[in-house]
Amino acid sequence: MELRDEIIRKTFLCFLSRGYQAASLKELEQVTGLTKGAFYYYFKDKRELLQAGLELYWGLMREETDEEVEAAESLEAYIRLVLAHKEESAELSERELGCSVPEAFFFQLVLEVEDLFPAVGAKVDALAKTRLRHWERVIERAQARGEVRKELDAAVLARNLMSVSVSMLNLELKGTDMRFVFSDMRAQFEQYYALVKR
Numbered sequence: 001m002e003l004r005d006e007i008i009r010k011t012f013l014c015f016l017s018r019g020y021q022a023a024s025l026k027e028l029e030q031v032t033g034l035t036k037g038a039f040y041y042y043f044k045d046k047r048e049l050l051q052a053g054l055e056l057y058w059g060l061m062r063e064e065t066d067e068e069v070e071a072a073e074s075l076e077a078y079i080r081l082v083l084a085h086k087e088e089s090a091e092l093s094e095r096e097l098g099c100s101v102p103e104a105f106f107f108q109l110v111l112e113v114e115d116l117f118p119a120v121g122a123k124v125d126a127l128a129k130t131r132l133r134h135w136e137r138v139i140e141r142a143q144a145r146g147e148v149r150k151e152l153d154a155a156v157l158a159r160n161l162m163s164v165s166v167s168m169l170n171l172e173l174k175g176t177d178m179r180f181v182f183s184d185m186r187a188q189f190e191q192y193y194a195l196v197k198r
Contacts, residue, residue, distance in 0.1 A: 004042045007032050009097050012053025016105045020050055020113050047116060054120050057106050060092040063127070069134045075142040075197075079161075079189045086165055087182055103166050135162050148196050157196060164188045
């Protein structure tokens with residue numbers, strides 16, 4: 001692994017756990033073992049370093065495509081697909097970053113720095129809208145097939161189900177057992193599904 005990539009990985013984890021403003025250059029030097037001069041050989045400033053980390057993480061996220069949404073035979077099948085993609089993203093994160101990074105940490109960091117990186121904020125906003133649209137589409141089809149109760153508001157249910165997959169806000173970045181996280185997420189989805197199915 002190249003030193004530049006290692007710097008991106010280590011400092012991005014620091015940004016995720018401490019926040020962009022709170023992570024000082026001295027702290028970033030400590031987590032990488034580099035001097036200030038060595039840092040500036042690879043990156044012109046802290047902002048460029050964070051941008052590289054954001055791009056790295058974005059590439060690790062696995063999302064449901066429009067084709068996968070249309071191919072989902074049921075709401076239950078779509079829930080399984082969403083869980084599989086979350087688990088795949090966590091495995092990629094573990095491999096690339098050395099720990100599984102829940103999306104909630106990434107989204108919190110993007111919120112903090114969206115003034116610096118409006119394009120990233122716009123991508124996250126577009127992602128949220130796409131996810132919501134996918135959930136609504138699957139729920140509406142499930143209602144039409146008689147899988148889900150028709151009297152439920154598909155838009156409200158979509159927001160509730162979508163929130164399950166990003167509601168891991170009380171975790172610590174390192175030391176979190178992702179098996180528990182996904183087991184808990186699966187249990188929440190199963191509970192919602194039991195409540196809404198016909």
